[in-house]
Amino acid sequence: MGLTGTPFILLICVLALAALAGVVWAVPRAGRVLPARVGLLLVSQILLLAALLTVANAYFAFYGSWGDLLGMSGGAGGGTGDPAGHRPQGGSGPDGPDPLLVPMHDAFIDGHRLPAQDGRLEAVTIHGARSGITALAYVYLPPQYFQDRTRRFPVTLALTGYPGNAQNLVTRLRLPQTAAQEIAAHRIKPMIFVMMRPMVTPPRDTECTDVPNGPLAETFFARDLPAAVQAAYRTAPAPAGWSALGDSTGGYCALKLAMRHSDRFAAAISLSGYYKALRDITTGDLYGGSPAYRNENDLDWRLRHLPAPPVDVLVTTSRVGEKDYQATRRFIALVRPPMRVASITLPTGGHHFSVWNRELTPALRWLSGRLGV
Structure with missing residues (x-):
């Protein structure tokens, strides 16, 4: 039963409502037995909290599967043929090195394929030759x-926030x-x-950093991913x-x-990003x-201590309602x-x-x- 699937969401919500109804019925009958009353209330509160978190996760797509939630996601898995009609260069197996980018299937938006005149959306698996990340x-x-x-x-490499889900860039942004x-x-x-999420080794938030004795997330995004995309598609030369x-986190990474x-x-665009990597339990x-x-x-x-790089950047914020307003003004002044x-x-x-929807078009x-070009 999928973490974001309707059956699981309905099951959790039904259990939470049943527990609440059970408390209303059973607590008056528990009399002065304090452990029983406390136990009933605790179970109902846990189920109500689980229902709220499940609905919120399904809406915001923080975790797309049980593997993501439990930190057991091993990547997206292998490909199933080449429906895109442009298999990565080099082949695989005895005829050449394993492909770095494997098309899985055409993706969907709101339950439908993109119309032919609007282009095509594909789900792919990217294998990092240097980082070992898939x-x-x-x-x-x-x-x-x-x-x-x-x-x-x-x-353009597009990254959502943490923990996020790559689908958010399609369905929400x-x-x-x-x-x-x-x-x-x-x-x-x-x-x-x-389009990706920055969390390439779930559940850890690497902030797109090459962690000493840990995940090489920066190498994946800066070296492995461009190499894979260049091998699979007709891309313009870098860096121009x-x-x-x-x-958010994706803005900092960008x-x-x-x-x-x-x-x-x-060039880079940061939508409500920050300027210094966070450090917390994640x-x-x-x-x-x-x-x-x-x-x-x-x-x-x-920007204070090193030569400025030859890049163009766009940063966004809000005077009211966004915590990064002052940090953004400070960053702009340093450029x-x-x-x-x-x-x-x-x-x-x-x-x-x-x-971010309002800011995306400009x-x-x-x-x-x-x-x-």
Whole structure:
């Protein structure tokens, strides 16, 4: 029974309601037996909390499966043929190295395929040759990709927040749908979007960092993923044709990848991102106890102490309702050439998809003008 499936959600909700009804019926009859009364109340409260968390998880897609929740997810699994019609170069088995990107199946939006004129959405598995990480991604290919078989396209790596789910970029942010509309209206250039969550070794939040004696998440996103995508699709050369985009944790990752790997990414968009990696129970020690390595991952520190990278970045925030407003103003003030920064500041907002939906269209138009073909 799936974690986000309707049967499981209904089961938990029915159990919670039944427990509540049971408490109303049984507590008066338990008399002065305190342990029985406390036990009944405790069970009902636990089930009610479980029901609320289950519904919230299904809506926000924090954890997509039991494996994600329990930290036993081993990646997206292998492919099932090549419905996309463009098997990665190099082949597999005795004829060549194992492919780095394996198409699994055409993905769906709101229960339907994207119309042919709007491009195609694919679910793929990406294998990291350097990092050893395997992760699921969704790839959006614009209609022009199939109309001109000789043309190469810019690529944007899109990352959602933590713990997140790559599907949030499709169902909540509606990135491929918005991009398809903007491309059809000739307001942005056709580009490929590779959509993922930053949590590539669940349940740990690596903040897209190469953790000493731990997951090499930065290597996966900065080296392995571009190599896999370049081998599988017709992509524009780096760095002029590559960018990163993200919300929340994904926004921090997008900025960090561009600033630390300007040889790979020319631009980045951070929707309500932050500028210094968090440290809590979900991250653990990301830097092996090294203050120097921690500073290298602090974007403000980099701008104060290191040469500015030759990248363009866009950051967004809200004056009211967003905790990163002051941090964003501070980051903007630190940027100096050859790095360039633009910003979107809403009068009121918050840290959720309804705000990022409002910012996405102008952000994509900004990005389109900064990527080479």
